Amino acid sequence: MKAFQYATAHSTDSARELVAGHGAYLAGGNDLLGLLKDYLVPGPDILVNIKSLPGLNKIERDDKNWTIGALVTVAELENDAELAKVFPGLHDAAVEIASPQIRNVATVGGNLAQHSRCWYFRHRDTLCLKKGGDLCYARDGENRYHSLFTGNTCISPVVSSLGTTFAALDATAVVLRDGKETRLSMADLYHRAWENPLAHNSLEPGDLILRVEIPTARNRSAYLQVSDKHTFDWALVSCAAAANVVGGKLSQPRVALGSVSPVPHQVEAANDFLNGKTLDDDTASQAADLILKGAQPLAHNAYKVPLAHTLIRRTLLKLKGEA
Numbered sequence: 001m002k003a004f005q006y007a008t009a010h011s012t013d014s015a016r017e018l019v020a021g022h023g024a025y026l027a028g029g030n031d032l033l034g035l036l037k038d039y040l041v042p043g044p045d046i047l048v049n050i051k052s053l054p055g056l057n058k059i060e061r062d063d064k065n066w067t068i069g070a071l072v073t074v075a076e077l078e079n080d081a082e083l084a085k086v087f088p089g090l091h092d093a094a095v096e097i098a099s100p101q102i103r104n105v106a107t108v109g110g111n112l113a114q115h116s117r118c119w120y121f122r123h124r125d126t127l128c129l130k131k132g133g134d135l136c137y138a139r140d141g142e143n144r145y146h147s148l149f150t151g152n153t154c155i156s157p158v159v160s161s162l163g164t165t166f167a168a169l170d171a172t173a174v175v176l177r178d179g180k181e182t183r184l185s186m187a188d189l190y191h192r193a194w195e196n197p198l199a200h201n202s203l204e205p206g207d208l209i210l211r212v213e214i215p216t217a218r219n220r221s222a223y224l225q226v227s228d229k230h231t232f233d234w235a236l237v238s239c240a241a242a243a244n245v246v247g248g249k250l251s252q253p254r255v256a257l258g259s260v261s262p263v264p265h266q267v268e269a270a271n272d273f274l275n276g277k278t279l280d281d282d283t284a285s286q287a288a289d290l291i292l293k294g295a296q297p298l299a300h301n302a303y304k305v306p307l308a309h310t311l312i313r314r315t316l317l318k319l320k321g322e323a
């Protein structure tokens, strides 16, 4: 393994200075250390431990927003009783992640910035498109875990359950970029992966996720995922939905799918269709049709289309309290 320095940053400015384009931020380490040990990313000159950065490990709330610091762990999301009441979808997404041991150390920032799980990307001897090679081996190979939608040749999907849920909750990631706070919607946070096979997200070198802000405008949220294994596994497909539900009628509805696209998959036409509707099975099914319109299944992942359809329908009915 390439030798590297290790430093603990005590301020966000020093963290950025230490990383300086040639280093990597180390949070819980679940993803980063595996990538380094398997030689999947160019070895950084310095690992900058960010776990001591002040103020980033808090969950704060006011009337309009909840603010989740980037160093809040997935277990802290899972165990916050008030959060489970206000954002049940986020609570349910957190509970499904990996295992209790991983949730205890995995952070919100690290979850959002985790790299592709594509098994060709994760194979150290395969120089795939995502690692600067010429070919997406999954396209004509083993693609059962891959995307139904993409804007480029790489078909590796985003797998962050929190990213998918934050998208449905219309949350904003606040990122320290060039010394200034930059606000990114979840669509912004991942859009570069839509168009550029080398990208896992839109973060620039040195960008530091500080926190995620979630508006409280929607009083209901729900999340469901289906995985091969009941626990300790990523989703084959995940679905998050949020809306303000009054008298059974939806306003400001948002639905997002994970593990089917390099970005959390959202379709404005489906959100518009659901707006003002009283949910029933037929409405939920029509919304699912709109969300999955244009899906381009490959040889081994066509099962994701009916799976996603069912998940969307069930997640929407759960939003209403019926599933």
Ligand SMILES: Cc1cc2nc3c(=O)[nH]c(=O)nc-3n(C[C@H](O)[C@H](O)[C@H](O)COP(=O)(O)OP(=O)(O)OC[C@H]3O[C@@H](n4cnc5c(N)ncnc54)[C@H](O)[C@@H]3O)c2cc1C
Binding pocket: 024, 025, 026, 027, 028, 029, 030, 031, 032, 033, 070, 096, 097, 098, 099, 102, 105, 106, 107, 108, 109, 110, 111, 112, 113, 114, 115, 159, 160, 161, 162, 203, 207, 208, 209, 210, 232, 233, 234, 235
């Ligand atoms: C068996 C298993 C199952 C899993 N299942 C799921 C699942 O279902 N859903 C899901 O979402 N995840 C799942 N995970 C992934 C896990 O949740 C992530 O690996 C973890 O959340 C990463 O967080 P971390 O703090 O350990 O990140 P690290 O490994 O420390 O960092 C990951 C990446 O993010 C960067 N980074 C970290 N913090 C910041 C920051 N504040 N700003 C900018 N960049 C930053 C690092 O430099 C690195 O590139 C699973 C993992 C395992 C092992």
